[in-house]
Amino acid sequence: MPEHNLADYEIDAENFRTPLKSNAFEMDDESKISLISDHFTSILNILGLDLTDDSLKGTPDRIAKMYVKEIFSGLNPANKPVPTLFDNHYRYSEMLVEKNIAVFSNCEHHFVPITGKAHVAYISKGKVIGLSKLNRIVQYYSRRPQVQERLTIQIAEEIKRVMETDDVAVMIDANHHCVSSRGIQDIGSSTITTSFSGKFKNVDTRNEFLRYIGQ
Ligand SMILES: Nc1nc2c(ncn2[C@@H]2O[C@H](COP(=O)(O)OP(=O)(O)OP(=O)(O)O)[C@@H](O)[C@H]2O)c(=O)[nH]1
Numbered sequence: 001m002p003e004h005n006l007a008d009y010e011i012d013a014e015n016f017r018t019p020l021k022s023n024a025f026e027m028d029d030e031s032k033i034s035l036i037s038d039h040f041t042s043i044l045n046i047l048g049l050d051l052t053d054d055s056l057k058g059t060p061d062r063i064a065k066m067y068v069k070e071i072f073s074g075l076n077p078a079n080k081p082v083p084t085l086f087d088n089h090y091r092y093s094e095m096l097v098e099k100n101i102a103v104f105s106n107c108e109h110h111f112v113p114i115t116g117k118a119h120v121a122y123i124s125k126g127k128v129i130g131l132s133k134l135n136r137i138v139q140y141y142s143r144r145p146q147v148q149e150r151l152t153i154q155i156a157e158e159i160k161r162v163m164e165t166d167d168v169a170v171m172i173d174a175n176h177h178c179v180s181s182r183g184i185q186d187i188g189s190s191t192i193t194t195s196f197s198g199k200f201k202n203v204d205t206r207n208e209f210l211r212y213i214g215q
C-alpha cells in the first residue's frame with residue numbers, strides 16, 4: 001500500500017500543484033533508486049562512457065540516490081516539514097521577515113540547477129513559527145523539478161496554511177543555469193518572482209518588506 005496519495009498535496013490546489021501521475025506514490029524509495037540507477041547506466045553507456053572506470057562505476061547509483069533522497073526529495077510528502085508553532089504571547093504584531101534563505105532547486109525543463117535567495121514574511125494572526133521552519137518550507141518545495149513561479153506560490157501557500165493567515169509575502173531572486181550555462185548563456189541575468197497576499201497587497205506594507213530585504 002502506498003504511504004501517501006495525492007490528497008497529501010491538499011494545499012497544492014489545481015492551478016499550482018506539481019504535475020504528478022496518479023500512481024506517483026506507489027513505489028518505495030529503494031525501488032525508485034534501483035530503477036533510476038539502471039536507467040542512468042543506460043544513459044552513460046549511450047554517451048560512450050566506460051562504466052568499469054573507477055571514478056564512474058558508482059555514478060548511476062550516486063545520481064539515483066541524489067535524485068530520490070536529496071534534490072527531488074520534495075516530491076515525497078513524507079519529507080514535508082512539520083512546523084513548530086508557538087502562541088504569540090508577546091503580541092508581536094509587526095511583520096516577521098526571514099531573508100536570504102538559500103534556494104537550491106532544479107529547472108523542470110532542463111534538469112539543471114536554479115540557485116538563489118528567497119525572502120519570506122508573514123504577519124501573525126496569533127501563532128509564531130519556529131524560524132528554521134520557514135527555511136525548511138523553502139527547501140522542501142525547492143527540492144522538486146520546478147519553475148520559479150510555481151515554487152514561489154507553493155511556498156507562499158504553505159506559509160499561509162501553516163500560519164492560518166493571508167498576510168504573507170515571498171520573493172525569490174534566482175539564477176537559472178539553463179539560461180547561464182547553456183542556451184542563451186547569459187550569466188548576468190537573474191529572475192525575480194513575488195507573491196503578496198493579504199496586508200502585503202497594501203503598498204506601504206509591501207514597501208516595508210522590500211526595504212528590509214534591500215530591494
Ligand atoms: N517561466 C519560466 N521559464 C523557465 C523557467 N526555467 C526555465 N525556463 C525557460 O523555459 C524555456 C523552455 O523553452 P524551450 O524553448 O522549450 O527550451 P530551449 O529550446 O532549450 O530554449 P533555450 O533555453 O532558449 O535554448 C526556456 O526559455 C527557459 O529559459 C522558470 O522557472 N520559469
Ligand SMILES: [Zn+2]
Pocket residue numbers: 107108109110111112176178179
Ligand atoms: Zn531550464
